[in-house]
Amino acid sequence: MQIFVDTHSHTIASTHAYSTLGEYVAEAKRKGMQMFSLTEHGPDMPDSPHPWHFGNRKVIPRIIDGIAILKGIEANIREPSGGLDIPEGMLSYLDFAIASFHEPVFTPGSKKEHTRAIINSMKTGHCQILGHLGNPNYPFHHDEVIKAAKDLNVLVEINNSSLTHSRAGSEKNCKAIMECIDKHDWKVVFSSDAHIAHHLGEFTESIEIAKQIGFPESRIVNQNAERFLRFLGEHGKSVAVELADWSASHT
Ligand SMILES: [Zn+2]
Numbered sequence: 001m002q003i004f005v006d007t008h009s010h011t012i013a014s015t016h017a018y019s020t021l022g023e024y025v026a027e028a029k030r031k032g033m034q035m036f037s038l039t040e041h042g043p044d045m046p047d048s049p050h051p052w053h054f055g056n057r058k059v060i061p062r063i064i065d066g067i068a069i070l071k072g073i074e075a076n077i078r079e080p081s082g083g084l085d086i087p088e089g090m091l092s093y094l095d096f097a098i099a100s101f102h103e104p105v106f107t108p109g110s111k112k113e114h115t116r117a118i119i120n121s122m123k124t125g126h127c128q129i130l131g132h133l134g135n136p137n138y139p140f141h142h143d144e145v146i147k148a149a150k151d152l153n154v155l156v157e158i159n160n161s162s163l164t165h166s167r168a169g170s171e172k173n174c175k176a177i178m179e180c181i182d183k184h185d186w187k188v189v190f191s192s193d194a195h196i197a198h199h200l201g202e203f204t205e206s207i208e209i210a211k212q213i214g215f216p217e218s219r220i221v222n223q224n225a226e227r228f229l230r231f232l233g234e235h236g237k238s239v240a241v242e243l244a245d246w247s248a249s250h251t
């Protein structure tokens with residue numbers, strides 16, 4: 001199985017990441033990918049770029065060297081009642097948002113609190129993907145969240161870094177979450193959450209879980225650019241129109 005789109009990466013604009021946009025493009029090209037997304041941390045994280053970073057990405061071409069570039073954000077789920085750290089004025093500059101729990105922003109609490117925060121974040125209508133939900137520091141009620149995600153057309157990310165070097169203990173949660181998604185006939189995206197170009201497009205462990213549980217490729221929304229752009233179009237994102245001709249000729 002090949003996944004042609006990576007929905008989650010960090011460049012040197014976040015200081016704990018180590019590659020430039022150009023290095024990511026070169027890596028995407030080398031790996032035969034179609035598209036990837038820049039998703040720096042939202043403003044509540046200590047190493048978030050200055051807010052101007054998000055607005056000024058209009059200078060980045062949509063397509064560089066044959067690779068399409070999406071301009072997203074990894075926003076923070078805020079406690080206690082949910083909601084995201086995306087300032088109103090930033091929304092129009094974003095192709096999509098991932099909503100994630102991060103320890104510096106959200107002190108881990110109870111299963112009930114996490115469940116409520118995730119669902120409230122989705123209800124803002126400002127996020128399209130839930131990030132690294134397998135983190136064992138943030139247990140939640142799987143059925144409730146997956147049902148709400150399906151109702152609100154929000155995808156669940158299976159984060160490959162959680163299965164290799166981040167958020168230790170995520171693996172069994174990721175598998176259980178994916179089984180729950182399968183049971184509810186809902187959809188995922190696979191992401192690398194790369195902090196260095198070498199990791200872009202790395203989905204090996206996620207694909208392995210999909211194989212183990214028989215999760216169908218047709219419900220991995222970022223398997224190809226056309227499918228992921230159609231999803232963004234369902235959320236009224238103009239990038240879907242902007243890249244329609246390009247994706248038609250690349251899928
Ligand atoms: Zn994260």
Ligand SMILES: [Zn+2]
Pocket residue numbers: 008009010074193
């Ligand atoms: Zn990340």
